[in-house]
Amino acid sequence: MPELPEVETIVRQLRPQLVGRTITAVRLGWSGVVQRPSPARFRAELAGRRIVAARRRAKYFVFDLDDGRALVGHLRMTGRLAVEPAAAPVAALRPEWVRARFDLDDGRCLVFADVRKFGRLALVRSLDEVLPEIGPEPLSAAMDGRWMAAALSARRRLLKPLLLDQSFVAGLGNIYVDEALHLSGLHPLRASHRISRARAESLAQSIKSVLQRAIAAEGSSFDAFYRTPEGQPGRYQDGFLVYGRDGQPCRTCGATIVRLVVGQRGTHVCPRCQPRPRAAPRERAARPARR
DNA sequence: CAAGACTCCTGACGGC
DNA sequence: TGCCGTCAGGAGTCTT
Secondary structure, eight states, X not given: OOOHHHHHHHHXXXXXXXXXXXXXXXXXXXXXXXXXXXXXXXXXXXXXXXXEEEEEETTEEEEXXXXXXXXXXXXXTTEEEEEEETTXXXXXXXXXXXXXXXXXXXXXXXXXXXXXXXXXXEEESSGGGTOOOOOOOTTSTTSSHHHHHHHHHTOOOBHHHHHHOTTTSSSOOHHHHHHHHHHTTOOTTSBGGGSOHHHHHHHHHHHHHHHHHHHHTTOOOSSSSOOOTTSOOOSGGGGOSSTTOTTSBOTTTOOBOEEEEETTEEEEEOTTTSOXXXXXXXXXXXXXXXX
């Protein structure tokens, strides 16, 4: 669920509420949520720490602490974060889904809830301890058309799975990849190394555009899971061009949006705006001239 | 190196 | 009504 725009929204909303606050106690609803160190050390060593900054890297949220360490976490599919007054819990955060609760020195608490238990929290000295290899931030100046053209041709991968690969570019998930591909008129099954420089540049721009718009709309919500820390749904789902719109007319050309599966992920494309590649590149190479 | 299968969980939904 | 199979925004691991 939460991709870059959702995590960015969450961090932005939490920042003013968390920075400067001291964690007075940690309560774990499910100790499996702690990735490292041990749950006991996690609880003990976070108590008394002051939060000095709140930021995002890829889809991770990072709360920097006054001892140089950081509380890091990933929401995966259904994780949620909210700061709530001790007396008035956020309605949607059902108590049985609360995996960790951080009491703050102002009487409120930071709550981490997660239905499916995929989300994780960690207390680390360096992000390297828990973050795998992660590619450039798509909204950075470094990720421009030139970078994209070079990076795509350096790999031989199907386009969509490559964009979902966090070691390639940071923060993209299933929704925004589908949206960005449509904006650039690229089919998800295209081979990365066969994409023209012009299309690659367009793709870089589409990714930035989609993410910026989604952040401006505070993310996307289409079920009960993603809500901002303030409890509000995002609004970007109203602007989806293809995601979840199979069977409906393309907003660009009117053709019917179709759903297919690419890399085990539901994938949405406009068959007219995003023409399918002629054949799998490897098939062609293996069997030259047919017929 | 690339790609697919499988796994971690729980809840919602459709079909019978 | 109720049971069961299927599927879901992520991502790591293992196999082919």
